[in-house]
Amino acid sequence: MIRAHSIEAVRGAERAAMADLPQGTLMARAALGLAEVAAARLSATGGATVVGLVGGGDNGGDTLYAVGHLAEAGYAAAVVLLASSGREGVHAEALAAAEASGVMVHVAAGDPDLMEDAADVVAEADLVLDGIVGIGGRPGLRPHAARLVDAIDDDAWVIAVDVASGLDPSGGAVEDDAVWADETVTFGTPKPAHLLPAGEGATGVLTVVDIGVPFDDVPAAVERLTWDDVATLWPVPQASDDKYSRGVLGVVAGSEAYPGAAVLCTTAAAEAGVGMIRYVGTPTPVGLVHQAVPEAVVGEGRVQAWAVGPGLDTETDHDHARLQLGAARAALASDLPLVVDAGGLDLVEGRREAPTVLTPHAGELARFLTRLDGSTDRTQPPPSVGAGSDGTVRPVDRPAVTADDVKADPLGHARRLAELTGATVLLKGSTTFVVTDGQAVRAQADAPTWLATAGAGDVLTGVI
Numbered sequence: 001m002i003r004a005h006s007i008e009a010v011r012g013a014e015r016a017a018m019a020d021l022p023q024g025t026l027m028a029r030a031a032l033g034l035a036e037v038a039a040a041r042l043s044a045t046g047g048a049t050v051v052g053l054v055g056g057g058d059n060g061g062d063t064l065y066a067v068g069h070l071a072e073a074g075y076a077a078a079v080v081l082l083a084s085s086g087r088e089g090v091h092a093e094a095l096a097a098a099e100a101s102g103v104m105v106h107v108a109a110g111d112p113d114l115m116e117d118a119a120d121v122v123a124e125a126d127l128v129l130d131g132i133v134g135i136g137g138r139p140g141l142r143p144h145a146a147r148l149v150d151a152i153d154d155d156a157w158v159i160a161v162d163v164a165s166g167l168d169p170s171g172g173a174v175e176d177d178a179v180w181a182d183e184t185v186t187f188g189t190p191k192p193a194h195l196l197p198a199g200e201g202a203t204g205v206l207t208v209v210d211i212g213v214p215f216d217d218v219p220a221a222v223e224r225l226t227w228d229d230v231a232t233l234w235p236v237p238q239a240s241d242d243k244y245s246r247g248v249l250g251v252v253a254g255s256e257a258y259p260g261a262a263v264l265c266t267t268a269a270a271e272a273g274v275g276m277i278r279y280v281g282t283p284t285p286v287g288l289v290h291q292a293v294p295e296a297v298v299g300e301g302r303v304q305a306w307a308v309g310p311g312l313d314t315e316t317d318h319d320h321a322r323l324q325l326g327a328a329r330a331a332l333a334s335d336l337p338l339v340v341d342a343g344g345l346d347l348v349e350g351r352r353e354a355p356t357v358l359t360p361h362a363g364e365l366a367r368f369l370t371r372l373d374g375s376t377d378r379t380q381p382p383p384s385v386g387a388g389s390d391g392t393v394r395p396v397d398r399p400a401v402t403a404d405d406v407k408a409d410p411l412g413h414a415r416r417l418a419e420l421t422g423a424t425v426l427l428k429g430s431t432t433f434v435v436t437d438g439q440a441v442r443a444q445a446d447a448p449t450w451l452a453t454a455g456a457g458d459v460l461t462g463v464i
Contacts, residue, residue: 001229003220003440004190007135007169013188017213024093026211027058030187031065031094033209034161037185038066038127039073041157047126052079053148054090055132055165061091062187063131063161068094068101078104078125080118082132082145085109108144115144119151127157130179132165135191139173141166146177160184163191164202171196171222171411178202188213195222195443196411197431220440235273246275250303251296252328252344253310253458254285255321261285261311261342261458263292268462269307270295278303280327282320285311306331309344310458341461346371348421356423357464359457362406365413365427369401372420411441426464428457 005013018026038050052067054060064079071077079098083089086107099105108118122128132145141149145165152158158181163169166178171192183205184194193199194206225233237246249269254262262285266277270293277296279289289296308328313321328347331338337355340348345364350372360368406413406427414427414435427433430452434442 001226002190002195002224003215004192004195004222004224005215005218006192006221009215009218009221010135010189010191013213013215013218021212026187026213027061027065027094029211030062030162030209032069033187033211034062034066034129034159034185035069035073037183037207037209038070038129038159039075041159041183042070042075042127045126045157047157049076049125050078050127050129051122051125052077052129053122053132053145053165054079054081054083055145056083056089056091057134057136058091059134059136059161060131061094062134063129064091064094064098064103066129066161067103068098071098071101071103077102078106078121080106080108080121080148082108082148108148115147119148122148122151123153125153125156127159128152129159129161130165130181131161132179134162135169137163137165137167137169139166139168139178141177141179149177149179158182158204160203162186163193164199164204167193167199167202169193171199174198174202180204183207185209187211189215189218190222192222195224195445197443197445200431200445223440223442224444224446225442237273241275243275246273247305248276248278248303249274250278250280250300250306250331251462252280252306252308252324252331253312253461254281254289255311255313255316255324255343256282256284257313257316258311259285259288260455263288264455264458265307265310265462266293266296268459270462272463280324282324300327303336305337305339306334307339307341307461307464308332308347309341310461312343314343314346339461339464341457350420351422353422356421357426358417358421358423359426359428359461359464360417361428361457362410363403365417365425366401366403366406369413369417369420373401373416411435415441426460428460 050070052063054063067077067079081090086109106118106121108115160181164179164181167174169191180202181204184203185207187209188211194203251266253265262281266289278301279296279298286298308331335354339357341359345368414425414433418425418435418437424436431443431445
């Protein structure tokens with residue numbers, strides 16, 4: 001599993017490690033690891049020239065030491081100092097070590113001519129190390145830094161040091177003038193920006209350098225399952241299993257308007273390995289399910305978990321549809337584990353005590369929040385009443401949450417729904433978020449784009 005830790009957790013772990021190490025040990029380890037990665041990339045591409053963009057603080061120090069190592073290895077090496085105070089604004093010991101190793105030093109502060117000279121140096125680089133800002137950075141770049149980033153040749157390999165400059169290290173919105181790296185070399189552990197969609201594109205390939213700071217016992221902020229994790233977690237039938245021990249799933253899905261959803265959901269559940277399926281639906285999907293999954297049992301009965309909602313029509317009023325909606329509501333009212341998708345989400349009224357997974361896309365989550373909460377502000381619980389001009393107390397009208405609101409802040413809205421319902425919220429999208437209140441966020445962005453198709457959510461419900 002890939003685990004990313006909050007900036008506060010990283011700083012705390014590094015402080016604890018530094019208390020038991022000689023001063024400068026962590027920076028030396030980081031710089032050596034960074035230099036080794038950079039040398040491998042230069043060797044692979046036949047490059048010979050490296051330029052480091054150096055800001056103040058430890059991130060700039062890592063870069064200076066790394067460029068010094070590359071100079072000693074025979075590469076043509078230079079750095080451009082971007083601190084507003086020039087040489088005095090960067091890590092003094094690292095700068096001295098770089099110069100002693102033969103690194104050419106250019107200052108890009110205050111003088112337009114110096115800036116143009118520095119831009120020319122950057123434009124000639126085969127590999128650029130972005131050490132402008134690190135985990136203490138804010139979104140966006142200052143104008144002089146943006147000017148140098150613009151000067152990077154399109155064919156140069158760009159390595160961000162720890163976090164691409166211009167990103168919010170915590171994974172918030174990214175500005176247009178951030179560094180869009182080909183690779184990020186981070187130290188100790190990934191940071192949230194590396195796994196969350198706002199920063200993942202600017203991160204490029206993620207390489208983690210071990211600097212001897214333990215994170216195994218530090219709670220993660222963001223997690224991502226790997227294929228090996230899925231293989232380990234996937235339940236495999238044992239010799240002692242029977243159809244009941246492998247799980248009996250009740251499925252309430254499909255309708256006369258959307259019969260295919262029932263087929264997709266039940267087929268997926270069968271293929272995923274459930275022991276038995278009980279299907280509740282209207283006549284057309286019942287016939288299709290019988291053909292696609294002949295082992296499915298039609299009608300209500302004893303089950304161990306429920307899948308409710310794919311293709312469910314909550315508007316049609318006829319006998320079969322009413323019976324199906326009654327089964328869906330009974331499943332929601334039960335004390336059994338449940339996954340809810342699509343039309344089933346419209347039936348969820350509040351919190352359930354049993355394990356519950358909600359699987360909305362952006363539009364469904366927006367409608368859900370508008371119905372339960374009506375608030376686009378997740379920093380404050382919405383007030384339930386307000387005073388009118390005549391002194392009477394009435395419910396407060398709140399602006400509806402829109403799909404665009406959710407797309408602009410998917411994680412914030414998913415967290416809000418998890419808080420309101422107590423459920424695990426799986427927000428589908430190009431990055432799928434799995435949010436359980438009080439736990440690390442799961443952010444999966446490794447599925448093929450072919451999954452962006454009608455019916456994929458129905459299949460997902462059956463698999464879960």
